[in-house]
Amino acid sequence: MKLENDPLAAFWMPFTANRAFKAAPRLLSSAKDMHYTSSDGRQVLDGTAGLWCVNAGHCRAPIVEAIRKTAGEMDFGPTFQLAHPLAFELATRLAALMPEPLDRIFFTNSGSESVDTALKIALAYQRARGEGTRTRLIGRERGYHGVGFGGISVGGIVNNRRQFGTLLTGVDHLPHTHDLAANAFTKGRPQHGAHLADDLERIVALHGAETIAAVIVEPMAGSTGVLIPPLGYLERLREICTRHGIVLIFDEVITAFGRLGGATAAEVLGVTPDIITMAKGLTNAAVPMGAVAVSRVIHDAVVEGGPDGIELFHGYTYSGHPLAAAAGIASLDLYRDEGLFERAADLSGYWQDAVHSLKGKPHVIDLRNLGIVAGIELEPRAGAAGKRAMELFHKCFDTGLLIRVTGDIVALSPPLILEKAHIDEMIGRIGDLLATVD
Structure with missing residues (x-):
């Protein structure tokens, strides 16, 4: 050509x-x-x-050197029925940063993949605990959860949905929390808007709790315009999800790793979900990588409660890639040391x-x-x-x-x-x- x-x-x-x-x-x-x-x-x-x-910050020497050293020792190591030490080391380090009890880590390669992984894990969990009718997923208007068809389906960006449609059926959406009339020029978290979480009760009444697997929200929506969670809103979502047996997923692809002043938004805002999705700052963006932190209850229901063999038919060629794992460990070191x-x-x-x-x-x-x-x-x-x-x-x-x-x-x-x-x-x-x- x-x-x-x-x-x-x-x-x-x-x-x-x-x-x-x-x-x-x-x-x-x-x-x-x-x-x-x-x-x-x-x-x-x-x-x-x-x-x-x-x-x-860019081109930090410890991260660059960790990638260079690892590339010379092992350029790739599969994690299907095999593994390498760096993936376990990073998972252990990452689990220690997560709010209890989210201490089981599944590696991906991007935020989009982390979201699709979290949705699959939520569905697998509901099935593993005998709630196979729970297949409905709830997102939020003006939510951004990446560009996979799962993320587009639960996301609330009109152009994404209009251009490509959605492959997932059984999806509903909460209203967004942005209220310019009530909250303009608020410093920090707005006072008005906690009641918007109560719309989840309407969705439960409409579809039945026995049909709903998970709710996914960004604690702070970034890509759709920095939408700050109202005081009490996330707490109310947590309470409703717990009461109805619904998995609560925080999409922290943006908010994890210091952006809000702590390891996660869950830590800073004082609300613990069942699953957290991550990417971006995990490796300081030096090598693509994402991760999903899962509660011990969900992990054990799927892994310990399943039959012999592969418990979750899901994964990526590059899950826990050696170069990404090295970059992640070096990044966590920098975050801690500085x-x-x-x-x-x-x-x-x-x-x-x-x-x-x-x-x-x-x-x-x-x-x-x-x-x-x-x-x-x-x-x-x-x-x-x-x-x-x-x-x-x-x-x-x-x-x-x-x-x-x-x-x-x-x-x-x-x-x-x-x-x-x-x-x-x-x-x-x-x-x-x-x-x-x-």
């Missing part, structure tokens, strides 16, 4: 306006600590930890004050924060939703700051090694540029 002259043509980019990007590409050439370097040699402050994932979870908690007050200093800036209709996360919601242009935030995204990048936008919402989630000066630079830059956006 003849090669094209255009070096950008072959790569069909994910979640990207490909025609617009390739007409005016913005390329990254390297990264270190808090900054990317653009292809034209400019330093770009990373306000998004890549994609919510580089929590310890106190990055505690650092995030300590900086959260300064971060909150800085973010809310944008109140009154042009186009800003809401500001939201939790841990080291912020959502800056802009008023949409008439008939051109999302255009104003995308223009701000381009202006920020061109002047040395990487942000993320979803519709007209700017999301910030920088690496946890940031200093106060970085916070000042991010918020100051955004504040200045908002005045230049029509």
Whole structure:
């Protein structure tokens, strides 16, 4: 096949306006600590930890060395009926970070795979305990659970569902918790909205508890615009799920590994689910990897209660990949040795004050924060939703700051090694540029 002259043509980019990007590409050439370097040699402050994932900063030497060393010793080791020590070591380390009793770990390769795995485990558990009629899965509006058909089915992003449909039947959705009228410019968790969890009782009454296997929610929804859980909301979900025998799954692909000031959002917010999904910060994004933490009760029902042989017919070629496991262990070491979870908690007050200093800036209709996360919601242009935030995204990048936008919402989630000066630079830059956006 003849090669094209255009070096950008072959790569069909994910979640990207490909025609617009390739007409005016913005390329990254390297990264270190808090900054990317653009292809034209400019330093770009990373306000998004890549994609919510580089929590310890870029190209950290201990992680790089762990990957390099492992690649020279064992490039791949299967975990189907065999295993290698690094996978067990990482699982043990990870289990110790999870809230009790979530001490059984299943490895995947991404957040999407972690979600599909969690849904399968929930279904297997209900079947193992003699509740095979429990096949219905409950998600939430404006929820993002990856791009597998399971995640799309329980997710609540209209464009994903509209374009591809869903393969899972028996899915329902809770209402989202975002209430701009009641909670605009709240610092931290909003007071209003705990009652929205009670809609699960309506769904139970509609379908019958005996048909519902699991509820899956993000403790804090990130990709759909930084939607902060109202006080009491997650506690109410937990109580309803427990009472009706429903598995509660927290999708912590974004919130795990320090983003909210602790190992998990479950720890920080004081609500323990039955299953937690993870990815992103698990390896500091250096090697793709995901994981699912499962309660001992669920694990034992499936593994100890099943017949001889394979208990769960599920897995991936790269589950527990040696390079990923090495990166995960090195990442957990960095988080511990540098106190990055505690650092995030300590900086959260300064971060909150800085973010809310944008109140009154042009186009800003809401500001939201939790841990080291912020959502800056802009008023949409008439008939051109999302255009104003995308223009701000381009202006920020061109002047040395990487942000993320979803519709007209700017999301910030920088690496946890940031200093106060970085916070000042991010918020100051955004504040200045908002005045230049029509």
